[in-house]
Amino acid sequence: MSFITFGEIMLRLTPEKHKMKINSCKSFNVDYAGSESNVASSLGVLGNDVAFVTKLPENQLGDAAISSLRWYGINTNAIVRGGNRIGTYFIEQGTSIRPSKVIYDRKNSSLSEIKDNEFNWEEILKNRTWIFLSGITPVLSSQCAKETIKVAEIARKMGVKVAFDMNYRRSLWKQPSDARIIFDKIFNNTNLLFGNANVLKDVYNISPEGDNKHDQTLNAMETASQKFGIDKIAFTIRDHVSASHNKLSGVFLSESKYYTSNTIEVSIADRFGTGDAFAAGLLHGVNKEWNDQKAVDFATAAFALKHTVLGDQHTSSEEEIFSIMEGNISGHVLR
Amino acid sequence: MSFITFGEIMLRLTPEKHKMKINSCKSFNVDYAGSESNVASSLGVLGNDVAFVTKLPENQLGDAAISSLRWYGINTNAIVRGGNRIGTYFIEQGTSIRPSKVIYDRKNSSLSEIKDNEFNWEEILKNRTWIFLSGITPVLSSQCAKETIKVAEIARKMGVKVAFDMNYRRSLWKQPSDARIIFDKIFNNTNLLFGNANVLKDVYNISPEGDNKHDQTLNAMETASQKFGIDKIAFTIRDHVSASHNKLSGVFLSESKYYTSNTIEVSIADRFGTGDAFAAGLLHGVNKEWNDQKAVDFATAAFALKHTVLGDQHTSSEEEIFSIMEGNISGHVLR
Amino acid sequence: MSFITFGEIMLRLTPEKHKMKINSCKSFNVDYAGSESNVASSLGVLGNDVAFVTKLPENQLGDAAISSLRWYGINTNAIVRGGNRIGTYFIEQGTSIRPSKVIYDRKNSSLSEIKDNEFNWEEILKNRTWIFLSGITPVLSSQCAKETIKVAEIARKMGVKVAFDMNYRRSLWKQPSDARIIFDKIFNNTNLLFGNANVLKDVYNISPEGDNKHDQTLNAMETASQKFGIDKIAFTIRDHVSASHNKLSGVFLSESKYYTSNTIEVSIADRFGTGDAFAAGLLHGVNKEWNDQKAVDFATAAFALKHTVLGDQHTSSEEEIFSIMEGNISGHVLR
Amino acid sequence: MSFITFGEIMLRLTPEKHKMKINSCKSFNVDYAGSESNVASSLGVLGNDVAFVTKLPENQLGDAAISSLRWYGINTNAIVRGGNRIGTYFIEQGTSIRPSKVIYDRKNSSLSEIKDNEFNWEEILKNRTWIFLSGITPVLSSQCAKETIKVAEIARKMGVKVAFDMNYRRSLWKQPSDARIIFDKIFNNTNLLFGNANVLKDVYNISPEGDNKHDQTLNAMETASQKFGIDKIAFTIRDHVSASHNKLSGVFLSESKYYTSNTIEVSIADRFGTGDAFAAGLLHGVNKEWNDQKAVDFATAAFALKHTVLGDQHTSSEEEIFSIMEGNISGHVLR
Amino acid sequence: MSFITFGEIMLRLTPEKHKMKINSCKSFNVDYAGSESNVASSLGVLGNDVAFVTKLPENQLGDAAISSLRWYGINTNAIVRGGNRIGTYFIEQGTSIRPSKVIYDRKNSSLSEIKDNEFNWEEILKNRTWIFLSGITPVLSSQCAKETIKVAEIARKMGVKVAFDMNYRRSLWKQPSDARIIFDKIFNNTNLLFGNANVLKDVYNISPEGDNKHDQTLNAMETASQKFGIDKIAFTIRDHVSASHNKLSGVFLSESKYYTSNTIEVSIADRFGTGDAFAAGLLHGVNKEWNDQKAVDFATAAFALKHTVLGDQHTSSEEEIFSIMEGNISGHVLR
Amino acid sequence: MSFITFGEIMLRLTPEKHKMKINSCKSFNVDYAGSESNVASSLGVLGNDVAFVTKLPENQLGDAAISSLRWYGINTNAIVRGGNRIGTYFIEQGTSIRPSKVIYDRKNSSLSEIKDNEFNWEEILKNRTWIFLSGITPVLSSQCAKETIKVAEIARKMGVKVAFDMNYRRSLWKQPSDARIIFDKIFNNTNLLFGNANVLKDVYNISPEGDNKHDQTLNAMETASQKFGIDKIAFTIRDHVSASHNKLSGVFLSESKYYTSNTIEVSIADRFGTGDAFAAGLLHGVNKEWNDQKAVDFATAAFALKHTVLGDQHTSSEEEIFSIMEGNISGHVLR
Numbered sequence A, B, C, D, E, F: 001m002s003f004i005t006f007g008e009i010m011l012r013l014t015p016e017k018h019k020m021k022i023n024s025c026k027s028f029n030v031d032y033a034g035s036e037s038n039v040a041s042s043l044g045v046l047g048n049d050v051a052f053v054t055k056l057p058e059n060q061l062g063d064a065a066i067s068s069l070r071w072y073g074i075n076t077n078a079i080v081r082g083g084n085r086i087g088t089y090f091i092e093q094g095t096s097i098r099p100s101k102v103i104y105d106r107k108n109s110s111l112s113e114i115k116d117n118e119f120n121w122e123e124i125l126k127n128r129t130w131i132f133l134s135g136i137t138p139v140l141s142s143q144c145a146k147e148t149i150k151v152a153e154i155a156r157k158m159g160v161k162v163a164f165d166m167n168y169r170r171s172l173w174k175q176p177s178d179a180r181i182i183f184d185k186i187f188n189n190t191n192l193l194f195g196n197a198n199v200l201k202d203v204y205n206i207s208p209e210g211d212n213k214h215d216q217t218l219n220a221m222e223t224a225s226q227k228f229g230i231d232k233i234a235f236t237i238r239d240h241v242s243a244s245h246n247k248l249s250g251v252f253l254s255e256s257k258y259y260t261s262n263t264i265e266v267s268i269a270d271r272f273g274t275g276d277a278f279a280a281g282l283l284h285g286v287n288k289e290w291n292d293q294k295a296v297d298f299a300t301a302a303f304a305l306k307h308t309v310l311g312d313q314h315t316s317s318e319e320e321i322f323s324i325m326e327g328n329i330s331g332h333v334l335r
């Protein structure tokens, strides 16, 4: 019973002094992250057997990225080395009304320039239970798109379940229809879909009815389930109390029933990787064969808790997430 | 007119980058702290003559701990040197719904392994007005428990007043009854008791009636006063607006009357040492013979202000605390 | 079409670990700032041709201050070198109810000790459109007061428009009447006045009527316009939701009409330099000949956004400020 | 073909500002290290299959120590969790004539308090080629001594070769004879012995003749080989040009022949872990079946190069060590 | 009388903790540098009128690179904005025998992807005295090679003198003959050539005779002067006392005479940018019309002094370099 | 048996990243130091009863300076509070041939502006054995000169011995004769004089004969002893192996005999405060009534060891200095 995630891990550079902008900063904190590796690190910290697949250059930065994955207990044996460079991104952490900003410098990265047949998927997927894919990988290059579609097909054939997070980034796609064409092919082999109502609107122009975000989200999930023929879907909901305070919840559609978590209000320290924490939390619960309500409650607690941890990685333990799930959200000191 | 506090000062290690967890941190900030030394440092910063008594190992860490006490103007002459190690604790600073966490590594510390008669209390207490003790010291070892009970008795005999903060830490005691047996002996010589309604519930299973925290706290204090025969009691009250925002107040029972402070709402930067700041504030006021209302108002202003200062120590001056007490709580810049 | 600002740039030292007090800090962040240079740096970042005029000592600190101005694209050719020292100030960043504190150590600075005729104003002001002055410079020394009054006169004669921010600092002036005498002389040549209702109360004892801060501010502006004979006035309004959360707006009186911006609620990271960001924003808009409503909306968006950036400088681009102005204030990540 | 190392990994705390002493430091860098894990990390970085065996507490510090091992590609599956605390040490980095200092706080660590049969050695050693042990582990507790002797016996029986580094620490042993009794038992199953002439003098009072360090070292190795019946021995030699500059070499006795490396002069940045780098380098070469001269040349190049890297870990790649071995020691920039 | 330099300025990332390797580092210091901008910054710090020409992306990193140039007083008006990314490089600072390492990630940088006619050279070169070019720019792309050759031709026609530093980087060129073809074209318009004997050997396979580095360097310069028809040539000489200590000198061929500086021994803190400091020093002297001996003495003092300053930039003032030149090299404190 | 030192303690600011220059630095390390407080801190760390006398402003910087003194165990009760500012200095740490630089910004400091009779010397000197004064204090203001002369006289009358370190700073005195006039008055009451041959040359134009620095120093001491009538003199000797490596020794003239220490070669990390470490070491030995040879050996070991510790303060313990004195100067790790 184990997980694979596939995608790009990048060098992440963030101004050392928080609340400082890139245009006046003199020191960057260094991390290695990306949506798919974030899901892997979260699964690793939760104690799962998990491997990450990517391609990285044969230099010290590639070495360090691999070391960082190992730190979280991720198996890195299937990572291919070569190519020209590690994809890089710069983060300017926002606060209150000031948005966080991302500068991507990921073109010509080793993963984006893969050729056919660099990964031996039959070997990699052997004895795996789940593979996690995201909608970011296909936008990197046409070969990356083909590879993502291909690995989903192979997985389905081998009996490995496919989880797919749409993770639609407007700035990376030329137009929504480009994403639609690829997503539709992946949906054919998707067992579990992650996303939120905004993404459905952006990519498929689905504007669900409903008086509030919760009702709109359920309607969006219903539409998606029918349109894409996927019967397990998990969506997050975010309500804005203010720019620094959000109310968060999650909904899980499973075997035609909707399971909604409690709503948790957080003061936001870091929005990055919160969706990845939700996906990892749900996969963890589903893999442990928890009942659906427990799975979405756990995923939502992980989603909320990640907002309080700096960085892409969610390093909270299962015990810590359970505690939030049980309502210990007043922030008292634990001794 | 001067103070003594007695207890364990520990090496305090905290991830340098705030909002980072211990399991991924690469640098710790260094401080030396503990409930009783925090009370001492606060009293020192407020300009009082104060000494701290403990036992520390004969190495550079023991040297640094002593130097840190001197920084705040604390007399360290009565500190005994020897033993094997300095007690250590690691703090993971929480934020919003994420709780702060403490890993204690304090076993076999120099203080916990004291033998009989290492401290010459008659000498140490000479010409002192108050000694501050806490419920943490007795749990360190049976000799530490004996020493705490003994020093309270000697103090009473020498006319030195005893202030005692129950500071009950669930994780350190095997069972509440262990604490009860020791606390009851200390109460016999206690002039001034610090705590809150939760502690009374935890240790003595006292669940006071009342529609709100304020009423419950008054009832708890009334019960404690009668049950323990202590006529000066000061309790803190904490109401949760949210995980990051608390409303704080204090109540002082003195000569059978209850004095309640205003309520101050704070956005929390650091919960550690806030109770110690309250105790130091009240002792400062009582020692200055302020009227009881002023004493509890000052203590509560100190309690609230400490929530905005990182670290265990409360380094605000009397003037700064007065300003909060006078209602200057809008955070405008002082030039 | 270009700007000049004139005043003192100081060495700004701030404890490196935020939320740490000066009395226990071991490392200071270094910056160079001051109200007038903050206006210049903001104008520079917004892409304007701007120069800053001051006097700085002939040592590495003076060199670094000049380099820091150049960083923001400010022309430093008119800066005079000489004198004894750079003015210095220490900032203790507050949070929640704890106020920020400033220790000024600016006596005997190079600017404060200028003699007559050190600046060749006719040369400096040639081909400039606006000069920005503030009420801080005249308090530095009697020669600085004379110089400020003189440069305003020369500017008026040369057709360079004068913007003046009262920036009244209670701790620097002996008594309000000292400021009044000087301000009145500057008003004679002022085209655009910056301030807020509190300053008018402090300096001129003007207590405007009104049920709320907005109405009081309009009335204060009306009084000021008539009393001082200035027809362009821009004031900021600050309402306190709590110590950490303020509601901010701006009002611009221009050609006898009042233009009020939307109100923006922020969680405060740094109050320093926010008024300077407002002034720079308004000057930028006026200089671009935007309509008055757009100018005040832009200035208020800059004012609000600056509250989320650490440090005196406001380094947001025009595009970033426009985005806030257009209502993108939920803090979503921009990729 | 793979390695096991067994011993204690500790929390290593070092003043952040280099050349600062512990008694005035305010921030510690965090690492996890120990002689046996250093050998493992070096083998891991060199691309070997290597596992580390120890016992660590079930808390975030234990988690972080394990994560740090994984960073270097070390298999951590055989690590037992439990016990009370992680052993800790504090390092004061010396420079020039000032010696580095170590404060050990490792009593009652999880490894030192192991009971019988916590490790399933037959399982752990299966399919391994080499196990590396050191003379530090037996001094931790009598069970640790028994465990070290036992694992050497089991290894020998299973055909796993035993490498043993005497690593005699005067401050940890009560008297040399305590070490002798244990070392003699380990020697019975030792295939490859690491050390230097000083250690033989300290533990066995062997004072070899010779005009220089090189000759003395060869004579010491000859004596050791005959006395202990070990036919593979590798010793380091250190000559002092000055306190900051040492001349380094290595000698390998194999099949009755002595292979001496070149001498490399280094300016010393960090002496810690240099012996461990030598041991890892030699094991790497022997395991790759390089000829003996190449093995000792590689080990010595690794030994020398480690003096220029801060921290316990030697993270140089095989290619980097080869380059030093080939005489590229002028420090030119590699682009 | 003023300077232009043209080339690529890159984002330079260096592990924050010195003597730490990239594969285990968690924080990078941020700077913006490159051979040609280093020459510009040094000329700027020395008080010259200097402009830098390049192309940078329209994002915060491009903004920050420009700001960093302004910090040193460099005119940035001719910098073109656009393209995809800023070239990036990672530095691992060596020490003693450990070499510094550079990872270049500069492909597809904005400058490397320039098209024809992006720079208006006639405008840019107007009223300039010198343009500095280097052998790095032509290797970036074929258009960059064309642009470098072209600007040298235009300069010659406009009467702007051309200084050219061969700066041959083996790892960037496919084969020496590629460089030769381009260099030969630039030599046609070169007034002043920078380099050293090693570069002549690498590119032109010129192995000068001579018993020592000094004689070999003079012979190499003689050959170069005749072969390339350049009559002003300045070469550096580096002799290795040890890996950390070098003896440095410079030779200037001018009007058929050779001027050799004194030899200065340094302990090396940072080799980067030392050649650039030499070039800037010589250009500064030549531009000031110092006699040739003084020019080479100044350049060599700058060359030596740069070895003691961390980072690419040489920020020493003229006065500081004069002091070294006058023999104040014992390192006494200047108060 | 105890010590007093009197002088100015200043805010000391140093670029955080070592080997960085002030003109490009963004963060300063904070310390509080000065020659006389350095002697006090060293005496405190060595376990002596020591007090420091100065005047400091009534603000957080004054508070922090006092706290820093307490850290080292210095009694601060006699410090007067008031005046305008704390003297400040900026240090640019040199390395190899690059000199360290100091920017003083100490004018108008609280101590420099003292009036008559601010210190109650009879009270302060009661029961003290030694007072340490330096030649820096008299140059601060004419009242500071008077105060230094006066305190020496009072001390002599009260039987408190006077130690005086000439500490002549060329940049602070207008001309040597100004110093001579004051020094001569202090010499009348001096029991022990510190200095070196260079200072005698600078102030009194005494150029002693001798073939080497050692002989010249003895001759200089002989002249000084006769000319000033002081019979205890201790001088340091510094020989330059290179800019980074010095050979250090000390000479003590006592009861007409000269005691010369061994010579110790060091690689220099920080020259600041080394003379102060020598003075403190000698005073410590004299006060302990060690024989004269032991006293100068200890002082020289302290002098040499301080060169390896960053910062003004010498925080080595007596045991650490003894170890250097006993010849343990190879820099081996102490465990």
Ligand SMILES: [Ca+2]
Pocket (backbone or CB within 6 Å): A058, A059, A063, D317
């Ligand atoms: Ca590799």
Ligand SMILES: [Ca+2]
Pocket (backbone or CB within 6 Å): A034, A035, A272, A273, A274, A275, A276
């Ligand atoms: Ca994400």
Ligand SMILES: [Ca+2]
Pocket (backbone or CB within 6 Å): B034, B035, B272, B273, B274, B275, B276
């Ligand atoms: Ca506490």
Ligand SMILES: [Ca+2]
Pocket (backbone or CB within 6 Å): C058, C059, C063, E317
């Ligand atoms: Ca200058």
Ligand SMILES: [Ca+2]
Pocket (backbone or CB within 6 Å): C034, C035, C272, C273, C274, C275, C276
């Ligand atoms: Ca301002």
Ligand SMILES: [Ca+2]
Pocket (backbone or CB within 6 Å): A317, D058, D059, D063
């Ligand atoms: Ca765990």
Ligand SMILES: [Ca+2]
Pocket (backbone or CB within 6 Å): D034, D035, D038, D272, D273, D274, D275, D276
């Ligand atoms: Ca070791």
Ligand SMILES: [Ca+2]
Pocket (backbone or CB within 6 Å): C317, E058, E059, E063
């Ligand atoms: Ca831009």
Ligand SMILES: [Ca+2]
Pocket (backbone or CB within 6 Å): E034, E035, E038, E272, E273, E274, E275, E276
């Ligand atoms: Ca270069």
Ligand SMILES: [Ca+2]
Pocket (backbone or CB within 6 Å): none
């Ligand atoms: Ca730092």
Ligand SMILES: [Ca+2]
Pocket (backbone or CB within 6 Å): B317, F058, F059, F063
């Ligand atoms: Ca005070």
Ligand SMILES: [Ca+2]
Pocket (backbone or CB within 6 Å): F034, F035, F038, F272, F273, F274, F275, F276
């Ligand atoms: Ca000194």
Ligand code: NI
Pocket (backbone or CB within 6 Å): A017, A018, B017, B018, C017, C018
């Ligand atoms: Ni921070």
Ligand code: NI
Pocket (backbone or CB within 6 Å): A238, A240, C330, C332
């Ligand atoms: Ni939203």
Ligand code: NI
Pocket (backbone or CB within 6 Å): A242, A244, A245, C245, C267
């Ligand atoms: Ni809020």
Ligand code: NI
Pocket (backbone or CB within 6 Å): A018, B018, C018
């Ligand atoms: Ni923060």
